[in-house]
Amino acid sequence: MMCDFLFSLVCTGEIFELKAELNSDKKEKKKEAVKKVIASMTVGKDVSALFPDVVNCMQTDNLELKKLVYLYLMNYAKSQPDMAIMAVNTFVKDCEDPNPLIRALAVRTMGCIRVDKITEYLCEPLRKCLKDEDPYVRKTAAVCVAKLHDINAQLVEDQGFLDTLKDLISDSNPMVVANAVAALSEIAESHPNSNLLDLNPQTINKLLTALNECTEWGQIFILDCLANYTPRDDRESQSICERVTPRLSHANSAVVLSAVKVLMKFMEMLPKDLDYYGTLLKKLAPPLVTLLSAEPELQYVALRNINLIVQRRPEILKHEMKVFFVKYNDPIYVKLEKLDIMIRLASQANIAQVLAELKEYATEVDVDFVRKAVRAIGRCAIKVEQSAERCVSTLLDLIQTKVNYVVQEAIVVIKDIFRKYPNKYESVIATLCENLDSLDEPEARAAMIWIVGEYAERIDNADELLESFLEGFHDESTQVQLQLLTAIVKLFLKKPTETQELVQQVLSLATQDSDNPDLRDRGYIYWRLLSTDPVAAKEVVLAEKPLISEETDLIEPTLLEELICHIGTLASVYHKPPSAFVEGSRGVQHKRLPGSAGSGESVESPDTGSAAGVSEAPPAVIPSQGDLLGDLLNLDLTPPTTTGPPPPASSGMQMGAMDLLGGGLDSLVGFGAPPAAMPASFNVPVSGGLDDLFDLGGGVGMPMGVFNPPKTVWLPAMKAKGLEISGTFVRRAGVIQMEMTLTNKAMSVMTDFAIQFNRNSFGLAPAGPLQVLTPLSPNQSIEAALPLSTVGPVMKMEPLNNLQVAVKNNIDVFYFSCQYPISMLFAEDGKMERQVFLATWKDIPNDNESQFQIKDCHLNSALSRFLCSLEVSTTQLTD
Numbered sequence: 063m064m065c066d067f068l069f070s071l072v073c074t075g076e077i078f079e080l081k082a083e084l085n086s087d088k089k090e091k092k093k094e095a096v097k098k099v100i101a102s103m104t105v106g107k108d109v110s111a112l113f114p115d116v117v118n119c120m121q122t123d124n125l126e127l128k129k130l131v132y133l134y135l136m137n138y139a140k141s142q143p144d145m146a147i148m149a150v151n152t153f154v155k156d157c158e159d160p161n162p163l164i165r166a167l168a169v170r171t172m173g174c175i176r177v178d179k180i181t182e183y184l185c186e187p188l189r190k191c192l193k194d195e196d197p198y199v200r201k202t203a204a205v206c207v208a209k210l211h212d213i214n215a216q217l218v219e220d221q222g223f224l225d226t227l228k229d230l231i232s233d234s235n236p237m238v239v240a241n242a243v244a245a246l247s248e249i250a251e252s253h254p255n256s257n258l259l260d261l262n263p264q265t266i267n268k269l270l271t272a273l274n275e276c277t278e279w280g281q282i283f284i285l286d287c288l289a290n291y292t293p294r295d296d297r298e299s300q301s302i303c304e305r306v307t308p309r310l311s312h313a314n315s316a317v318v319l320s321a322v323k324v325l326m327k328f329m330e331m332l333p334k335d336l337d338y339y340g341t342l343l344k345k346l347a348p349p350l351v352t353l354l355s356a357e358p359e360l361q362y363v364a365l366r367n368i369n370l371i372v373q374r375r376p377e378i379l380k381h382e383m384k385v386f387f388v389k390y391n392d393p394i395y396v397k398l399e400k401l402d403i404m405i406r407l408a409s410q411a412n413i414a415q416v417l418a419e420l421k422e423y424a425t426e427v428d429v430d431f432v433r434k435a436v437r438a439i440g441r442c443a444i445k446v447e448q449s450a451e452r453c454v455s456t457l458l459d460l461i462q463t464k465v466n467y468v469v470q471e472a473i474v475v476i477k478d479i480f481r482k483y484p485n486k487y488e489s490v491i492a493t494l495c496e497n498l499d500s501l502d503e504p505e506a507r508a509a510m511i512w513i514v515g516e517y518a519e520r521i522d523n524a525d526e527l528l529e530s531f532l533e534g535f536h537d538e539s540t541q542v543q544l545q546l547l548t549a550i551v552k553l554f555l556k557k558p559t560e561t562q563e564l565v566q567q568v569l570s571l572a573t574q575d576s577d578n579p580d581l582r583d584r585g586y587i588y589w590r591l592l593s594t595d596p597v598a599a600k601e602v603v604l605a606e607k608p609l610i611s612e613e614t615d616l617i618e619p620t621l622l623e624e625l626i627c628h629i630g631t632l633a634s635v636y637h638k639p640p641s642a643f644v645e646g647s648r649g650v651q652h653k654r655l656p657g658s659a660g661s662g663e664s665v666e667s668p669d670t671g672s673a674a675g676v677s678e679a680p681p682a683v684i685p686s687q688g689d690l691l692g693d694l695l696n697l698d699l700t701p702p703t704t705t706g707p708p709p710p711a712s713s714g715m716q717m718g719a720m721d722l723l724g725g726g727l728d729s730l731v732g733f734g735a736p737p738a739a740m741p742a743s744f745n746v747p748v749s750g751g752l753d754d755l756f757d758l759g760g761g762v763g764m765p766m767g768v769f770n771p772p773k774t775v776w777l778p779a780m781k782a783k784g785l786e787i788s789g790t791f792v793r794r795a796g797v798i799q800m801e802m803t804l805t806n807k808a809m810s811v812m813t814d815f816a817i818q819f820n821r822n823s824f825g826l827a828p829a830g831p832l833q834v835l836t837p838l839s840p841n842q843s844i845e846a847a848l849p850l851s852t853v854g855p856v857m858k859m860e861p862l863n864n865l866q867v868a869v870k871n872n873i874d875v876f877y878f879s880c881q882y883p884i885s886m887l888f889a890e891d892g893k894m895e896r897q898v899f900l901a902t903w904k905d906i907p908n909d910n911e912s913q914f915q916i917k918d919c920h921l922n923s924a925l926s927r928f929l930c931s932l933e934v935s936t937t938q939l940t941d
Contacts (some may be wrong), residue, residue, distance in 0.1 A: 076102075079541050089127075092119055096130045103137060108139050120152045124165060128156075132171040139175040144174060149182045157187035169199065173206035179216050179456050185543035187223050192226045197235035200409070204230055204238065209243035224249070224258060224381060236272035243269065253823045261291040263298065279809050282630075285309065285320035289327055289627065292656050300329040300338055307342070310349040315360055318349050319367055319630035326371065326626050330655045346371075351385050359394045364397040366635045372406045375615055384524060386420055388431075397431050404571050405441045413442060413449040421456050422652045423532040424468060433471045436460060440475030444482045444610065454479060454487050458712055461493060468504035469497050477509040480516070481610045490518055498527065504539040507531070511542065515549025519556050525564055528553060532564070535571050543581050543734070547572050548603070555600050557664025565592070579809060587627045601778060620654075620695040627653035668806030708716050773803060782876040784808025787869065791882045798826070800848040812838040812871045819854065820866035824887055832869075852887070 080102075083095035102109050115136050129198055132247065139146040156168035169191045172184045186549060191203035198926040207227055211218040214808060218224060226797050230242035245257075250258045269284050276284060288306065301325070311320035325346060332339045351373070353364035357406055371381055379385075385408070386400045401423070420442070423435035436457070442452035457472045461477050473494055479487060491513060501507045511531060519522040531538070531546050538546070547568055572585030591599035617625065624639050641660040770792045777787040789802035806812050815834040828851040838844055859865075867881045894902070 067360075069696055078113060082110070084112065084119060084808045089122070089124065093124065093127045093130075096127060096134070098390045098770075099829060100130055100133060113138055113142050114148070117145070117148050117152075120149060120156075120366060125161070125167075128164065129167060132167060136171060136174045139177050139180075139322050143177045143179050146177050147183075150180055153184065154187050157191055161615045162194070162199050164201040165194065167194070169206050176213050178214065181210065181217060184210070185217070188223070189226070192223070192230070195235070197238050200230065200233065200235070201238045201241040201655070203439035204241040204245045204642055208248045212252070213250050228258070228260075233267055235396050236275040236278065237280055239269065239272040239282045240276045244283040245702055247283065247287055247290075259287065259290065261287070261613050264293070266291055266302065270302065273305070273309070278312065278317050281309060281312070281317050282314075282320050285317070285324055286630075289320070293328060293331055296331050296336075298335060299328040300336075303328050303332075303338075307345055309344060315353055315356060316630060317366065322346065322350070322367070322371070323627070323629035324466060325580060326374065326629065328657055329375070331834075343378050344373070346510060347382055350379065351382055354385055358396050361396050362393075362399060363635055365396065365403065366637065369399065369403055369406070370617070370622065370629065370634055370637070372403055372624055373622055377406060380407060380409065383407050383416065394428060394431060397428075401431075401434050401438055405438050405445065408442050410446055410448050413446050413452075416442060417449065417452060417456055421460070424460055425463075425604075429467055432468060436468060437475055438472035442477055443475075443479050445518050448668055450479065450487075451482055454490060458490060458791065461497060462496075464500075466500055466502075471496070471499055471501050473501070473506050473513075473850065474509045477512055478610060480513065481607065484609075491517055491521065497529065498530075499723070506540050507538070508545040511545045511549045515545075515552040518553040524553055525557070525561050529564060532568060532571075533619065535568070538573070540578055541583065543572070543578070544577070544584060547581065547584060547588065551592070551599075551603055554592070555596075555604055558596075560901070561627075600750075622910060623655045624653050627657060641919040718853075750922065773801070774880075775874060777878040779805070779807040781878075782869075783873050784810075785869075785871065785873070785876060787878070789880070791886045793886050794913045796889070797829075798850040798852075800850055802846045802848065803843055804834065804846060805843040806838040806840050808873075809840055810873070811840070812873060814872045816870045818868045818870075821855040821857035821867075822864045822865050823856065825852045825856045826850050826865060826882070827852075 072551070080095055080099055080391075083091055084099070087094050096116065098108050098115060099112055102161060102877070109583050116131055120131050122128060129783070135146065135149055139149075153172055154169050156164050158164050159168070172188065188203060188206055191199050192207070194200050194203065199501040203325060204227060207218060207223045209221070224246075227242050227246055230238055231246075233239050233242065246258050266288065269288060271283050273281055285306070288302065291302075293302060306321050309317055311324075312318055312321070325342065329339070329342060334340070350364065350368055354361055356364070368379070381410060383404065384402050388397045388400050404416055404419070406697070410774040417439065420435050420439050424439075425431055426432050426435070437454050439456055441458075460468050461472050463469075476487075476490065476494065494510065494513060498510060501510055511528065512526050514521060514527050521527065528546065528550050529543070531551070535543060535546065550561070550565055550568045554561045567591050569585050572581050575590060576582055588599070588603075616622075621639065623635060628634050628640065631640075632643070636643060771790045773788040774788045775788050776788065777785065784807045786805040786807055787802055788805070789800060792799050792801055802882055804815070815832050815838075817828055817832040823929060826852065829851040832848055833847055834844060836844070861881065863881045863884055864879055865882055867877070869876050869878075
């Protein structure tokens with residue numbers, strides 16, 4: 063307590079001394095006092111009490127002193143807004159100073175003082191500085207507009223500063239142009255719908271002209287702006303690429319990456335058979351290689367960007383494999399990234415040298431790097447089929463080293479090779495089994511158990527091997543327990559007489575002695591399958607497995623496109639879209655690459671599918687909100703089909719049907735007495751006939767009975783991690799509605815529901831958000847009605863009424879397709895104006911017209927009048 067008191071006394075005395083020095087008549091003493099104030103402020107001391115004295119020091123011609131005072135102002139103006147108003151007159155005066163450096167300093171400080179009270183006083187000085195004769199002042203004022211917009215956007219728009227900024231793009235000074243572009247880009251990011259940067263060929267030409275004379279950061283601003291432009295055709299795209307290409311040889315790596323981003327985007331519009339396309343590919347390789355000679359941190363950033371580029375266009379660096387070979391003094395993060403790119407570039411032409419390198423890496427001392435190298439050998443085997451045998455041989459050599467972590471990684475990798483090439487390399491199983499006792503990592507143990515269970519018929523002592531794992535069942539990880547359960551069930555189905563006791567033991571351990579719900583549920587499923595239908599169990603458990611894909615770690619295509627548009631930014635280092643890590647990213651837009659040349663389609667027009675209705679590249683759902691993933695329809699979304707006839711109903715069910723119908727099945731087909739009660743919507747008048755049908759008699763017309771189809775399961779729970787969606791389409795009061803029942807069959811609560819439709823034949827789209835107001839608890843169902851509109855994007859589907867839907871919740875994004883009845887799109891009254899109807903009838907082509915005669919047909923007056931109105935002969939009817 064005494065120390066705090068003494069400290070406050072010291073501070074008070076110090077401030078008193080500084081106050082006296084600040085009011086001194088000597089300029090040097092005053093400057094030294096301000097320096098002391100800034101020094102105290104920098105180390106965290108509160109010197110706000112000196113605010114009036116420091117502000118008085120603004121009245122000076124000394125540039126250094128003025129900079130120090132402005133620095134103090136920027137720091138304390140927010141805590142002393144009333145005192146900050148004292149500085150307004152000085153700002154206005156400094157903005158008219160003969161020295162351009164002082165004018166620029168004043169306008170820069172104005173932008174940094176985030177006080178609403180004085181903002182409106184700064185508009186006039188800023189307007190003058192934006193039109194200043196000196197380019198240094200103009201470029202500083204351009205940035206100030208962006209800062210002011212962040213404080214008070216409405217004020218900036220009302221004062222016309224945005225229009226002035228747009229005019230500055232045509233400025234004669236390239237740095238003014240660059241700063242104007244930077245300011246407009248920043249404002250546009252926070253207001254994505256404002257269309258501030260209205261890029262056109264004339265504006266692009268001005269930017270490209272300024273590009274050659276800018277500083278390096280000015281070039282980055284302009285290149286980033288160019289990357290947001292979509293050329294009209296391939297000729298314009300080539301012209302821009304030719305003018306941007308010289309930036310690839312810039313010394314600044316940020317300029318190089320920004321240029322690469324522009325070229326990668328505009329290359330999408332160049333025909334691949336164009337000579338310039340091949341030339342551009344060759345020009346892109348050297349600058350990327352040069353980036354790898356920089357410091358390790360810059361190397362890592364370059365490698366993360368190269369990783370994206372190689373996934374999109376591997377041909378750029380296909381001849382540069384040696385550049386990515388690991389050096390002994392590379393940091394581990396650089397080594398791992400280089401290893402990843404090596405695998406992406408691996409091909410039949412270079413696989414021999416890649417495998418030689420990887421085998422060398424597997425003998426290093428860094429455990430993490432060795433593990434990655436061993437896994438890389440397995441990825442090579444999966445990617446390049448011709449090298450698989452050589453890769454397996456290399457892995458066996460590594461297993462013979464008996465290094466524990468090498469052996470375990472090799473076994474995990476060989477399991478994947480077995481999945482890719484079944485019945486081809488099983489001769490190595492004996493060697494793997496020799497190392498069974500040395501396995502202590504869950505992933506390796508689970509992989510070995512999978513191999514034993516999958517090839518149990520080829521391993522004589524498979525039951526003994528699995529039984530050895532079973533002894534410590536409760537001490538194993540969940541991954542190993544699940545794999546052991548499945549492996550023993552496989553073994554039982556292959557050798558039922560020898561392993562009955564073993565399977566009973568593991569099922570008992572899984573269902574009765576385990577607390578893990580996943581393990582318990584799988585155990586019960588296997589138990590019921592084996593006890594009720596062993597044939598079905600064999601078909602399920604021993605079903606032929608799909609081959610694993612060549613590249614399971616590739617970035618999803620739509621995300622990759624977005625990341626390519628963000629090359630040179632944090633998004634390209636994280637390999638995540640900006641919306642995933644930028645807080646409050648309401649202004650972050652999802653970017654896409656333009657459509658490729660020669661396709662004749664835009665970005666949003668994917669190829670339509672074959673006659674079977676399955677598109678080669680499913681159309682992407684374009685999200686309207688930032689929280690919905692960009693690529694929603696990356697799974698097979700063919701319409702659900704039912705296979706096989708429905709099971710025959712039992713007699714009990716038939717009786718139930720008769721009772722429920724309240725009049726037997728005869729009433730359903732129109733015989734016997736009608737049901738006692740019928741919905742009002744089905745009460746159709748008996749009389750009226752054609753008079754009412756065509757409304758020729760001037761009557762009210764026949765009321766239309768509306769049939770609402772029953773709900774069907776659109777999304778089964780097993781395909782959506784426990785979420786089941788049943789639904790139907792109805793039309794109520796002229797509004798199409800999608801009525802759904804959402805059921806949670808999982809063990810966790812579901813929240814944050816959202817829905818999105820893909821483009822479809824009639825432009826169906828949600829008219830509002832999916833209203834699920836309360837969390838969906840386990841085993842709970844909830845009803846939801848989603849109103850639909852027909853103003854969404856249109857694309858012909860196969861079949862015509864197919865609708866592809868994506869539903870998102872806090873667990874994942876799920877996809878399904880359903881078919882809506884065409885009748886939902888019809889208006890209730892179905893009426894047309896008489897002249898419109900007749901004109902439409904006559905517009906039907908003759909090819910669609912068929913003629914036939916009806917003999918002995920007695921026409922009533924209503925039908926005769928209708929046919930006459932259509933100018934149809936009553937002796938020869940035309941349909």
